[in-house]
Amino acid sequence: MDKPLKTPPPYPIASVDHALRAATILQMEGGATVSQLAERLGVARSTAHRVLAMLVYRDFAVQGEDRVYRAGPVLELAAHSQSLVSRLRAAALPHLHRVVDLLDETTSLLVRTGDTARFIASVECRQTLRVGSREGMVFPAHRTTAGLLLLADLSDEQLEEVYAEDRYRDRPADRPDLARLRTELRRLRRNGFAVNRERSERGLVAVGVPVRDTDGAALAGLSLSMPSVRYDPHRLQSLVTALDTAAQALERDLAEQG
The missing domain is CATH 3.30.450.40 (GAF domain)
Incomplete structure (x- = not known):
């Protein structure tokens, strides 16, 4: 049998996981509001807002005038x-x-x-x-x-x-x-x-x-x-x-x- 490729980390960091999943959603799907992202991640709106704010700060996301967050320049989505x-x-x-x-x-x-x-x-x-x-x-x-x-x-x-x-x-x-x-x-x-x-x-x-x-x-x-x-x-x-x-x-x- 092949050796398993991935094993979940023994001490997962929820905030990091939320940020990575949020970035993936924006990259693959084009955009999301705070409420939509909170529902997808299974977290409170305040938590989703903090995650998105950090992604914007690091250029992984941008917020449009319509209040929708989209992938930022770092992600370079096709x-x-x-x-x-x-x-x-x-x-x-x-x-x-x-x-x-x-x-x-x-x-x-x-x-x-x-x-x-x-x-x-x-x-x-x-x-x-x-x-x-x-x-x-x-x-x-x-x-x-x-x-x-x-x-x-x-x-x-x-x-x-x-x-x-x-x-x-x-x-x-x-x-x-x-x-x-x-x-x-x-x-x-x-x-x-x-x-x-x-x-x-x-x-x-x-x-x-x-x-x-x-x-x-x-x-x-x-x-x-x-x-x-x-x-x-x-x-x-x-x-x-x-x-x-x-x-x-x-x-x-x-x-x-x-």
Whole structure:
């Protein structure tokens, strides 16, 4: 089994986490008011206001005349990226909430950029022992459930380009074994889903399915994450069915949006 990539710090600093998540929201989605950010972070408006004030001071955010905070010069957000991520996230959130209501496990939406997978939306479950929000976090694509599903949609030539050796000259240990990866991706294509057992984070199991566009290409990945002590392999098919149902509903919504 691969060594887990990320382990939460033993002494997390809530204020730092709030600031980082706020900056990510502004970068990916284009803007938020104090009230909107407070709701997203699960904090009081006064706390959200202090976080935003510090981001403005350090040029991570700017406040417009409409009182909306947006990404500042440090973040250098590309407008086209904002549009795509914002549209995907807005369409996906109701479906993520429905999966959480049904299964009571944290649910997320991820997209792939090159050899990385990024969480663009995450809804936490209500259980005391749970996987926290991963929104804004970036992992190597081959170490995440959704990332693997999105890689499985590539041709052999495209996969070779993503993992070209010259891109890993300074970090050869980060490049996966392509022969082994291809074998795994073929299996995922047949199955139509992926299971990640502590591959990205210790103590975490995730199950995922692809979200496809109208041409059938994998656009994003929908995943369900839970503590490994709560994962029951006998429930796998029911978990996949629930995720497939949500993914298909999201696909219909995206198709209607054009």
